[in-house]
Amino acid sequence: MLEIVDLACIRGDRRLFSGLNFSLMPGSLLYIKGHNGSGKTTLLRTICGLFLAEDGEIRWNDKNVRSLCEDYNKEVLYLGHHNGIKYDLTGYENLQISATLDGDDVDEDKILYALAKMGLAGFEDLPTQVLSQGQKRRVALARLLINSSKLWILDEPFTALDVAAVDLLQSVIAEHVANGGMVILTTHQEVALTAGQVQTLQLGD
Amino acid sequence: MFNIFRCIVMRDLTLAMRRKTDVLTTMFFFIIVVSLFPLGVGTEKETLRHIAPGVVWVAALLASMLALERLFASDYSDGTLEQMLLTPQPLTVLVLGKVLAHWLLTGLPLVLIAPLVGLQYHLSIESTGVMMLALLIGTPVLSLIGAIGAALTLGLRGGGILLSLLILPLYIPILIYGSGAVAASAIPGSELQAYFSLLAAFLLMALIFSPLATAAGLRISVE
Numbered sequence: 021m022l023e024i025v026d027l028a029c030i031r032g033d034r035r036l037f038s039g040l041n042f043s044l045m046p047g048s049l050l051y052i053k054g055h056n057g058s059g060k061t062t063l064l065r066t067i068c069g070l071f072l073a074e075d076g077e078i079r080w081n082d083k084n085v086r087s088l089c090e091d092y093n094k095e096v097l098y099l100g101h102h103n104g105i106k107y108d109l110t111g112y113e114n115l116q117i118s119a120t121l122d123g124d125d126v127d128e129d130k131i132l133y134a135l136a137k138m139g140l141a142g143f144e145d146l147p148t149q150v151l152s153q154g155q156k157r158r159v160a161l162a163r164l165l166i167n168s169s170k171l172w173i174l175d176e177p178f179t180a181l182d183v184a185a186v187d188l189l190q191s192v193i194a195e196h197v198a199n200g201g202m203v204i205l206t207t208h209q210e211v212a213l214t215a216g217q218v219q220t221l222q223l224g225d
Numbered sequence: 226m227f228n229i230f231r232c233i234v235m236r237d238l239t240l241a242m243r244r245k246t247d248v249l250t251t252m253f254f255f256i257i258v259v260s261l262f263p264l265g266v267g268t269e270k271e272t273l274r275h276i277a278p279g280v281v282w283v284a285a286l287l288a289s290m291l292a293l294e295r296l297f298a299s300d301y302s303d304g305t306l307e308q309m310l311l312t313p314q315p316l317t318v319l320v321l322g323k324v325l326a327h328w329l330l331t332g333l334p335l336v337l338i339a340p341l342v343g344l345q346y347h348l349s350i351e352s353t354g355v356m357m358l359a360l361l362i363g364t365p366v367l368s369l370i371g372a373i374g375a376a377l378t379l380g381l382r383g384g385g386i387l388l389s390l391l392i393l394p395l396y397i398p399i400l401i402y403g404s405g406a407v408a409a410s411a412i413p414g415s416e417l418q419a420y421f422s423l424l425a426a427f428l429l430m431a432l433i434f435s436p437l438a439t440a441a442g443l444r445i446s447v448e
Contacts, residue, residue, distance in 0.1 A: 070307055071448050094313035102304020108243040109236075120232045121312040121319075147243070 027076035058224030103160035107149035134165035233322030277346035278407035332364030355410035369431035376442030
């Protein structure tokens with residue numbers, strides 16, 4: 021379980037939010053809303069540990085994440101605005117390296133399956149720089165399929181994706197939640213996933 | 226743990242092989258700087274032999290400086306660096322892997338090309354050997370110390386200049402003992418062990434402390 025207690029973040033001289041409290045149970049999805057500059061990305065980066073909060077604490081299974089360090093990193097997968105893939109490497113190599121670094125034991129078939137499922141069959145052996153923007157995003161998203169993290173933190177995961185890929189990603193996220201995973205996401209796109217009964221958090225006015 | 230280390234080293238080597246210009250520029254920079262001196266100073270044998278140690282080491286410092294900026298910059302801009310910070314692996318191991326790959330690509334070529342420079346400057350075979358050994362011990366220190374500066378100046382505008390101002394002063398001990406060893410080797414009967422012991426001591430110190438400092442610097446820069 022993820023708990024946010026009295027969290028406050030300051031970026032530059034601006035207080036983005038303070039006294040933020042919420043908790044997230046296994047098998048639930050949190051949709052963070054807010055206008056541009058309301059601190060959505062900062063909140064997500066704070067939760068995954070890239071940004072240091074001004075005040076408050078983040079707890080994972082009743083322990084402060086600062087004390088968990090690498091054990092907490094194992095449970096979290098963050099996908100931000102950057103794809104986090106090397107453009108000189110192929111999609112296959114990218115996934116293989118990130119799986120090794122994440123400490124997941126992933127075999128060749130699983131990586132190929134993940135790429136095929138993201139609609140990249142036949143593109144496994146091409147350097148990702150020759151792929152289109154949407155296809156690069158798909159390579160980055162294929163990590164979701166080979167990763168064993170419980171908490172997914174997705175910042176605008178639907179950008180650059182076509183309709184079919186948006187649907188696919190929604191079903192991947194829904195499946196993760198159904199299997200007891202947790203997802204925190206932001207998006208400006210209208211998607212069916214966030215229209216139903218989900219927890220929402222409104223940042224800013 | 227070793228698996229992770231190897232994965233990072235292989236990743237950076239593969240990337241460099243797909244983008245060879247980055248490696249070649251460092252080496253050619255070194256060769257060109259070293260070759261400019263005889264043209265400016267004159268080709269008198271004794272003079273050249275006299276200035277060789279200093280010239281080679283200053284060129285090596287500048288060449289390694291030139292390559293440092295790229296150590297973390299591309300990982301930073303495409304987001305792979307923040308993914309590395311979020312992996313459940315000790316960041317110091319990842320940093321050490323990246324520095325080793327960086328040295329293999331930019332430091333080791335300088336060691337291997339040193340005999341050519343020795344010929345150019347009329348150095349004796351012994352002096353050339355000493356120069357290679359000193360470079361072999363000294364250049365990893367340059368990469369390790371430089372990594373701290375590269376991590377701290379990541380994402381800053383004009384970071385390159387700031388990096389040189391921060392790091393070049395820290396290179397001074399290596400410059401002194403590295404070129405000192407080569408200069409001393411020209412004097413018959415001189416004892417060289419002290420130079421190498423000191424260089425090796427610097428290397429051990431840097432091996433222990435630089436990854437820690439670099440990891441801390443990266444965390445600050447990514448935030």
